[in-house]
Amino acid sequence: MHTSLVAALDIGGTKIAGALVDGDGDLLLRAQRPTPAEGDAETVMGAVSAVLDDLAASPLWPGVVAVGIGSAGPVDRSAGTVSPVNVPGWRGFPLVERVSRAVGGLPVDLVGDGVAVTAAEHWRGAARGFGNALCMVVSTGVGGGLVLDGRLHTGPTGNAGHIGHISVDLDGDLCPCGARGCVERIASGPNIARRALEQGWTPGRDGDATAAAVAAAARAGDPVAIASFERAAQALAAGIAATATLADLDIAVIGGGVAGAGEVLFDPLRRSLRDYAALSFVRRLTIAPARMGTDAGLVGAAAAALLGRRPERTPA
Template identity: 85%
Template sequence: MHTDLVAALDIGGTKIAGALVDGTGALLVRAQRPTPARESGETVMGAVADVLAELTASPLWGRTTAVGIGSAGPVDASAGTVSPVNVPGWRDFPLVERVRKAVGGLPVELVGDGVAMTAAEHWLGAARGYDNALCLVVSTGVGGGLVLGGKLHPGPSGNAGHIGHISVDLDGDLCPCGSRGCVERIASGPNIARRALQGGWQPGPDGDATAAAVAAAARAGHPVAIASFERAAQALAAGIAATATLVEIDIAVIGGGVAGAGEVLFAPLRRALRSYATLSFVQQLTVAPAVMGTDAGLVGAAAAATSVRPGGTAAAAALSG
């Protein structure tokens, strides 16, 4: 039984979470701070440092052999920098170097949050036992990651599998990324809600105009709400089918807030997938909801720290599960 631990950081626009993770994926010590997303880069780093200080103060810290970071993107793993869209103070911020200093020089591995979620679902979740998988996070944005040949495939910069910015509508709306007709521009929560509102759907007395409210309306039979989810499902299906055709995946796992819509999303998604994933080698593709929930980022950051690092260490053996 290995006793090595990995420190994990999950960095997003609303919270910075940290944990010490053991070889079974259990989170033994947790720390969290709100992300001061509108403040300076140094203020944001201060919140990260606070989380790390809480972890290093734990009596278990001595068993920690590496640090894994899953961050909102874009990230550049080769440069060790992050530029999260929703944290304007961080542009090419040298996060890896700063974290390495804060933890006394331990090895630090950085991946995008979609890749971290993928690592978690492959290790302990819905993609467990599959050698080739695509995992998607559908929420405010649409991110993702790939497992190929049984191994996490983050790519050189840590962003491989970023399905949200595959174009599925050649003459579609301009996406904030600069391209047109991106999956994210059609399938993200805010865009599902935007399309429903434009189509004449109106929020209830509580004024809730989120994708979750649109999902509730769709379940109640509102045609505009149903249509908005069908369009999102179609975009996701086209992106998943393109990915499956390119790299031969066996399963697509879908998490994030929008996946909480359940069959309102999954029924039209499976239907649309049958019309896009038509070649013999992609017809058997399975679609499943993610199961790791809000801890996926931390569990995945820990898994990524050990699966990505070349040569592997005792921690890799402990965490390869």
């Protein structure tokens, strides 16, 4: 019988995933529901409750000592609320209070999804053993989180390390967040695809116009596709270099669907980083692909909950 399990929730615009996670970061049981993203607040909460009910039906449930939530943002850890951009029914929704009530008053910890992925990569993945790390998720959006002095650094609201909304192009396109020239506006998957299409790239006969299709075209030597990834890599490099200059980092870990492009992204990223990481202490920065894959959000939510119970450092 496992003791001291954590119930983890990973809440995004497409799915709400849940798991029971042990102290080693292993997922013992999973549950999932589609996110009713266009539904009202209670409809979305109903899907969360259904995932929790599936987990609570397990004979392992009595071993659960806390709940960890990683949610699409913005989140407010101090208030226990979430306002995911891609779930319009939730604005300032009191998720921590509602989940706590659903699980009989167990402690509940909330972080943004980028922070959750960072916790996972530091606990079990590519940032393990590094005291100062930036971990990024580059997919539909661009998120991130920080580990400083060996500790997950959430910030008071749970959004620290949100590198996607650092401006790297002062007069650049308006970002949906309201600022101009954000990393996300240049480097996210949809924006890589948008830029390639605008510059004259044409999808193949299957009509696939995603960033993955642009990556395949880049691998095949299409110059417009290559240029779109180089521009994304340049934006990422500028954001990473700025963050590393501020925080004196050892490693930047990059995951998410866009990172699946492999060297189409990482080769120009490493080249661009040499242009922006000019100071000696920034030049030593290591760039590495993420290792935790699609389970990162759940493992990281569990790590955040464990961290809430043992605040001194990330679970070892």
